Amino acid sequence: MKTIGKMILGLLLFTSHHVYAVDKMETSNSIRFGMQAVFTAQPGKGEELAQILLQASQVVSHLEGCMIYLVQVASADQDKILITEVWENQEDQQTSLANTEVRELINRARPLIVAMEHTPAKPLGGKGL
Template sequence: MTPDRRGFLAGTLAAAAIGASSSGAAAAATHTAATPMHGLIGRMTAKPGTRDQLIAILLEGTGAMPGCLSYIVAKDPADADAIWITEVWDSKASHAASLSLPAVKAAIAKGRPLIAGFDKGQETVPVGGHGLVR
């Protein structure tokens, strides 16, 4: 696995391990233009027949993920094994910090055996939109 894919895996599983932040709106409300938001969009392929199990791992958890403003997991309607993941963080630093949490490390270990591969992930700089409070 290349470093970019490892980082993408860690990022996508990070929010899953702890869950979408219930305090995301508060974090976004304190966000300033001086610190741009950080976004990730990527496509992951599960091993045949394991997509729903992998999605469950990506979505489990009930605690807050500091700085995670949005975490969306979607099935690819054209590929029975593919998953799209879209994330928005209040900063790149918040995303990086999430990778050191014990729950994130555990989710990576749990999800890794179900992953067949990754397409190239894409970093973005979100500027707003429905559901993102600035």
């Protein structure tokens, strides 16, 4: 009986510790907000658009909640600019869009963009987070 009791106690302790660890992990990641965006520039305007988005990365990197703002160009199409964003929460990302410098850069970029796709995401982890 003592052995079974110890096994049950051990199992309960292991389970409660595991649940606590998973809950803590989910809590720390659950408020993060990610965004994957693809901007297609007018033919031949990809580099110009990328430069504006790189300027935006410099501005937002100093704003509250910005963890990652990565600008890339598609290997197969120089007019496709890819953005990966990770923020502490969605509110910080939305607040960044109201920043005066960000608004100015958005207004400069708009005429260059012919298409865009946005996919909100929930960052789970990995290098850089």
